[in-house]
Amino acid sequence: MLVTGASRGVGRAVAAAFAARGDRVAIHHRDSAGLAASLRASLPGQGHAVVRADLADADAVAAMVDEAAAALGGLDVLVNNAGQAYPHPITEVSYREWQELWARTLAVNLTGPANVTWCAVRHMLARPPGSPPARVINVGSRGAYRGEPGQPAYGAAKAGLHAMGQSLAVALAPHGISVASVAPGYVQEDETNASYKVPRGPDHAAQSPFHRVARPEEIAAAILWLADPAAEWASGTVLDLNGASHLR
Structure with a gap:
């Protein structure tokens, strides 16, 4: 199985959960080679792989998915976890910044996962008869429904992903x-991403x-x-994982 954005946070917990049940995991990262290597070394079992790609680069995505499938002997599960939010309040950025940040956000959070999925499905369709059922699981966001006023492209991209x-x-x-x-809400950081995201303070917990x-392992358990x-x-569902912080 392939997990994008697996070096940190939820993706890291997902990779660990699947490895613990005996799966071989392809750990995708963009620029976190050290974290990806440490995760692979910590996983139980054999045959795990580390693959790299910028999800905004369609050619790199295709090569990465092919590399993951070759290393694992095929693909039966894809978890589209990788994502990035770039603050761009509409009243505080220039028109050029607005355009650039929308393009970058959609490339990483929507077009990138769409391309990963297209490539992965080709390998899933080629699986031999009798293979386990194939799965694609997308990690969206509560923000797709509640709104993301400081980063509207992120909310729109996650709604598109759903x-x-x-x-x-x-x-x-x-x-x-x-x-x-x-569709998770706020998720607690661990040592791999504490300096990568805004710290989760009392105001986040109070929601x-x-x-x-949430703990990353709770999101991973649902994905598992x-x-x-x-x-x-459950195919077609969007599962809310926000601790009743936003009900719809």
Whole structure:
């Protein structure tokens, strides 16, 4: 299975969860070779791989997915986890900055996952008869529904990712491929991304009636279930994972 953005945070927890159940994992990163290598070294089992690509580069994406499939002997699960948010409040950025940040955000958070999925599906369709059911799982965001006023392109991209997953759930069901999405709220940092994201303070925790933010392992547990052969009927779903901080 291939996890994008696997060197940090949720992606790292997802890779660890799948390896713990005996899967071989391709760990994707963009510019975190050291973290990706340390994750591979820590995973149980053999045959894990590290692959690199900037998801905004379509040719690099195709090469990365092919490399992952070659290293693992095929692909049966894809987790589109990689993403990046760039602040761009509409009242505080220039028109040029607005355009550039929308283009960059959509490239990483929507077009990139779409390209990864296209490439991965080609390998899923080539699996031999009797292979485990294939799964595509997208990591979206609560922000797709609640709004992202400081980074509107991020909210729009994640909403698009959810919609893409639902469209592909219909398109790929006849081929035995299920597609689902999760929509997390705030997630706690670990040592791999504490300096990479804004620290989660009391105001973030207060948004949930549990008075905390999610642990990466909680998001990973839901993704692990969606990838299970028994979860085929969840295809097309968008699973809210926000601790009742936003209800719809």
